[in-house]
Amino acid sequence: MKASYLQRIKIDSFGAFSNKVVGPFGPHLNVVFGQNEAGKTTLASFVGGVLFGWEEARGSRNTYKPINAERAGSLFFVEDEGDGSQDERILSRVRNSDGLQGDASLVADIDKETFQTMFSLTSDELRTLRNTTDVTAKLLTAGSGTGASPAHALATVQERLAEYTSRAAGIEHSIANLTAQQSDLRARMAAAAEEAERFKRQDKEFRELEPQRNELLTRLDALNTDIETLAATRANIEKLDREIDSLTDQIASLHDEEDVLVTTYCAHTSGVSELAKLGTSDERALRDQIDSLAVDEAKCEHAVDLAQDNFATSKAAYEALLETADAQAQHERSRRQRGVQVALSIVLPLGFISAGLPLFIHGREITSLSFTAVGVGLIVFAIMLALAAMVMLFRPNKEEDAKEARKQDAQWVMLQDKKKLEACLESQEAFKVRARAQLDAAGLADANGSLRRSRTLLDEAKDARAENNLFQQRLQALISRRSALEESLASAKRQRRRLYERIDLRSERTIEAVDDALAQKSQQRMGLLETSEGLNRRYGELKQELSHAEHLHDFDELKLLYQQVRTRQDESAQEYARLLLARRMLESAIATWESKSQPEVYRQASRLLSLMTDGRWTKVSLTAEGRLQVTDAVKTTRDPVQLSLGTCQQLYLSLRIALLMTADNVGRAVPILADDILVNFDSTRRAGAARALAELARMRQVVLFTCHEEIVETMREADPTLNEVEL
Secondary structure (H helix, E strand, O other), X not given: OOEEEEEEEEEEEEOOEEEEEEOOOOOOEEEEEOOOOOOHHHHHHHHHHHHHOOOOOOOOOOOOOOOOOOOEEEEEEEEEOOOOOEEEEEEEEOOHHHOOEEOXXXXXXXXXXXXXXXXXXXXXHHHHHHHOOOHHHHHHHOXXXXXXXXXXXXXXXXXXXHHHHOOOOOOOOOHHHHHHHHHHHHHHHHHHHHHHHHHHHHHHHHHHHHHHHHHHHHHHHHHHHHHHHXXXXXXXXXXHHHHHHHHHHHHHHHHHHHHHHHHHHHHHOOOOOHHHHOOHHHHHHHHHHHHHHHHHHHHHHHHHHHHHHHHHHHHHHHHXXXXXXXXXXXXXXXXXXXXXXXXXXXXXXXXXXXXXXXXXXXXXXXXXXXXXXXXXXXXXXXXXXXXXXXXXXXXXXXXXXXXXXXXHHHHHHHHHHHHHHHHHHHHHHHHHHHHHHHHHHOOOHHHOOOHHHHHHXXXXXXXXXXXXXXXXXXXXXXXXXXXXXHHHHHXXXXXXXXXXXXXXXXXXXXXXXXXXXXXXXXXXXXXXXHHHHHHHHHHHHHHHHHHHHHHHXXXXXXXXHHHHHHHHHHHHHHHHHHHXXXXXXXXXXXXXXXXXXXXXXXXXXXXXXXXXXXXXXEEEXXXXXXOEEEEEOOOOEEOHHHOOHHHHHHHHHHHHHHHHHHOOOOOOOOOEEEEOOOOOXXXXXXXXXXXXXXXXXXXXXXXEEEOOHHHHHHHHHHOOOOEEEEO
């Protein structure tokens, strides 16, 4: 027989996890160990979310949805083929709307409620089961082999049956409500039939008056149309008359503007120079010539400025060298220094000779080589000092010579710069004469040789040409406007003529004739209104009475509604009968299943509870009223609410394990997830619960999550072959 089990978990994004793989898991007992906040509860919630859909946000519940991503991941199942080979199957989920992706047959034998009740075990859920009234029915029927719990289905059927017998106004398919609606509709249909007969008689009279009223209305409509046409035509004629007068005045005003414009232009252009007649190419050539002269003028001015700067600089340098006061003081200092040098050159050699000669003589007398050598050394040093002093006295003064040479060079540079400045000034005067001649030859004699004045004259001539062009444009615009106005005037006169022809006033085309026609039509309309006044009064009375005839339409609607209510009543009766049959069948099925499976379930639960409590509690049973009871070793019977928290959790855990062992056809591939369910057990009962879980793991895959190392050791003692996964 093929057996499937969960091998690996891959979380793409869920809670704080991203791109995380957990596993591998074995086919029997698995322990997932991790410290607090390692993600054990997140991992268990992820498995249930992939299998049966992500939790929606309700209140403050944690749905493990990342901030900027969708919850997504996969579960990898392995199926043993029996011959040693394995076939991998993958279940994935991203959005709930996309549904479960992969081999959905792995969860075809279990629903979400059964998974949460039986396969997802947490310490909190074992605690909450203590106060659940229908927990026994849920536990006993979860393994019935059906797609959903028969007890849950029976409760749903009971709710539906109560709806069909309820008198609440919001339940439309209630048989009692539909019967009351049917009685009310019968009474309303009888009243509507009597009222319809009365309105039929009034409608007959109303129809006899209708043709006469329609004829009068037709004649009045024709007169109203004629009067409206005459009134609109009169308004249009008056509008056209005002338009014709306005156009005539505008045309006369444009004639006056043309005359004023021509007169003003002629007076303004009487003294225009010949430059205004230049063409564009001639003006451009003349401006290029002026620009060329401006470049030459700038060069001359730059040369003169440069020559003046050079001359001023060289002259200042020369004058600086000619300052005699500083030179005389320097000469005096030089003479004093030379005198000091002469004195030293005489005194020092004499002193050294005076010291060395006696030492030399004394050394010869005493035949002392050292005194003789010292004396000779002093005499030789004195001679060398004397020679050096003579060289310094007769050496020429290079500083004085250099100063004189710099003064002559500065004077020569100054004279050269002066000559160059004079040459630049002569070139500048020659340029001015040449430029004056060229400007006069080009017709710019009024500029008197000034390039700036020449450009001004050209700009004035250009402005004159522009003013002439503007005059031509304005004159052409006035002529165009006058022509357009003349065409509009002719069109207005034609429209006025056609309007008179439309109202048959071809000969007498005056407003007074239109007013006479309007008065005649109005008098005819008053006569028709007086004739139809009595008829309209009676018509209005009948119309007001017949306004109540709308209820005749309600009569048909009431009949249709009555038939719909009868149909719905029949459907509700049939559905009620089917629900009664379904309730009887479900009650019979549950009773039959419980009579066969219940003894085995409670026998297994009693054995497991005794194992967990080390023989303290030995029996689990159900009373005739359907209440759960437990019996201890001394035959004392207690209800679950009278047990301690840990013992109550052990009771419900033993019931779950017994059901999971008995209902081997439910959730065959789905692992049992136990999230720290042993934390409220003492060491002895924890060991018994571990052995019970190990016994269950031999039939189904069990994954226990815990953060306690002692629980891991307890589980390993119960089953040395367990598979441990660390987070």
